[in-house]
Amino acid sequence: MAQSNGRRTSRRDIYLRLRQLVLTLELAPGAALSENELAASLGVSRTPVRESLILLAQEGLVQVFPKIGSFVSRVDAAQVADAQFLREAVELASLEDLPERLDPEIVEELRDNLERQRRAxxxxxxxxxxxxxxxxxxxxLSGHGNSWAAVAAAKGHLDRARRLGLHGHESPAVFADQHHEILAAITDGDTPGARARMRDHLRAVFNDIERIRARSPELFASDPATVPVRRSVVVWE
Amino acid sequence: MAQSNGRRTSRRDIYLRLRQLVLTLELAPGAALSENELAASLGVSRTPVRESLILLAQEGLVQVFPKIGSFVSRVDAAQVADAQFLREAVELASLEDLPERLDPEIVEELRDNLERQRRAxxxxxxxxxxxxxxxxxxxxLSGHGNSWAAVAAAKGHLDRARRLGLHGHESPAVFADQHHEILAAITDGDTPGARARMRDHLRAVFNDIERIRARSPELFASDPATVPVRRSVVVWE
DNA sequence: CGTGCAGAGCTTGTATACAAGCATCTGTCG
DNA sequence: CGACAGATGCTTGTATACAAGCTCTGCACG
Incomplete structure (x- = not known):
């Protein structure tokens, strides 16, 4: 998932930082990004900023229009649905490959995680x-930890849509409960039950999105080739 | 899947060209890539070449070691397995979403394609x-055409392994037959049958790889942090 | 003959300069 | 007052210069 090996470079820092800002919606969908402004703001030259934007563009999180400008891509409903399909397919298939004996270390991590979700x-x-x-x-748990990276790379639009959802009234507690049920089914060795609960969980997350879209249409891309507006300035720090 | 919009840029050309060379094994796994050499060879400056390599690095097809060199990544057995899992999960899940009435235009395309496979x-x-x-x-057919891009992006290592396989004795005709059976099951409305044949097909492809690995171990990465050797020069045109 | 050290020649990372093109603003004319 | 045209300032794409660091060669020395 990372693009570089070991060494700390400013490009890596900036890439991760910008990515985080986009995914957390601190950089709003549709916002204009100027390589020059970002470079000045971050205290580096255009080069690492530009290379970061290119990577984000490949992930679909940013759109770069040559000689026009770069923009945080609007949440694309089609891409959200694609990511949902991909995620569901991979996570459900992963459950089929659970081993007889679960790695107790990972199970422990999952339980700790659940506890922290409750307290979040x-x-x-x-x-x-x-x-x-x-x-x-x-x-x-099923040995497919690395495949998560491929899912994570493709689900940027889904994550942003989910954050829009959670900014609304939906409580994380509901999701934490669903997580608990999934893990319980897994540790009980009930694979079909785990599948069913996982699917319900993922779809519950997904079903919020249409509601959000009705409420905040300006954050979504209506047209694939939506018109970018340069002058909307970014104030992100 | 593309990183840029519309406009033809030399970066886009070079990226696609290098990507093709890597996937077709014309640039051998482990080969050293020099930004300067490539730039001179392609008649451009380092910039578009470098930016292309960064994108290929993010896809896992190239490894960039700062201040050391860039190398075509060796085929990683773990990444091949990851891609296989991902692909199987997504393609099988896609079959579950087949509509009652198949798009006749796509079916026609598929039949033409099969015919050409036979004649290949x-x-x-x-x-x-x-x-x-x-x-x-x-x-x-099931409306998940766009999700194919995510799979395609993740399966670079798998594709290279498959090419190594087909350079061997396995005949494409066998795969063409399997393709035919899959499509037949789909047009018959036999989803379980299609699933079974699809899974067998994908695993048949996958099972060749271990055999290839035994025959050409130098093309595979033994250690995750394999030592790169700079001096192996590339002669690719 | 083996070993160690130093320098040269690569490498990529970053900064900067220039090129080409779009959007917007301003001034002028109808 | 409205519409059109040109200049201006912005944008990204590409080329080039410099910086920092690793590899390898060649030579001196034990």
Whole structure:
């Protein structure tokens, strides 16, 4: 998932930082990004900023229009649905490959994680981090931890849509309960039950999105080739 | 899947060209890539070459070691297995979403494709192109054509391993027959049958790889942090 | 003959300069 | 007052210069 090996480079820092800002919606969908502004703001030259934007563009999180400008891509309903399909397919298939004997270390991690999810309280961002780790660790149980990276790379649009959902009234506690039930079914060796609960959970997350879209249409891309507006300035720090 | 919009840029050309060379094994796994050499060879400056390599690195097809060098990544058995799992999960799940009434246009395309697979003869590269299109069109049948891009992005290592396999004695005709059976089951409305044949097909492809690995271990990464050797020069044109 | 050290020649990372093109603003004309 | 045209300032794409660091060669020395 990482693009570089070991060494700390400013490009890597900036890439991760910008990515985080986009995924957490601190950089709003549709916001204009200027390589020059970002470079000045971050105290580096255009080069590492530009290379970071290129990577984000490949992930679909940013759109770069040559000679026009770069923009945080609007949440694309089609891409959200694609990511949902991909995620569901992979996570459900992963459950089929659970070993007879679960790695007790990972199970312990999952239980700790669940406990922290319960205590997370109103901090949505913390819950999201835990949620991400939970699903990744579930895949590690069946030896497919690395495949999570491919899912994670493709689900940027889905994550942003989910954050829009959680900014609303839906409580993380509901999801934490669903997580608990999934893990319980797994440790009981009830694979079909785990599948069913996992599917219900993922679809519950997904079903919120249409509701959000009705409420905040400006954050979604209506047209694939939506017109970018340069002048909307970014104030992100 | 593409990283840029519309406009033709030399980066896009170079990226696609290098990617093709890596996937077709014309650039051998482990080969050293020099930004300067490539730039001179392609008649451009380092910038577009470098940016292309960064993208390929993010896909896992190239490894960039700062201040040391860039190398075509060796085929990683673990990544091949990951891609296989991902692909199987997604393609099988896609079959579950087949509509009652199949799009006749896509079915026609698939039949044409099969016919051309039969006629492909000894040209492995042509067969690979057709194979790729066949699987993508199958996913289009259930409306998940776009998700194919995510799979395609993750299966670079798998594709290279498959090419190593087809360079051996395995005949494309066997795979063409399997493709035919899959499509037949789909058009018969026999989803379970299609699933079974699809799984057998994908695993048949996968099972060749271990055999190849025994025969050509130097193309595979033994250690995750394999030592790169700079001096192995590339002669690719 | 083996070993160690130093320098040269690569490598990629970053900064900067220039090129080409789109969007917007301003001034002018109808 | 409205519409059109040109200049201006912004954008990204590409080329080039410099910086920092690793590898390897060649030579001196034990």
């Amino acid at each position: 309280g109103p901090d949505r961002e913390e819950f999201f981090t835990l949620d991400e780790l939970f699903h990744r660790d579930l895949m590690r | 003869g000894p040209d492995r590269e042509e067969f690979f192109t057709l194979d790729e299109l066949f699987h993508r069109d199958l996913m289009r």
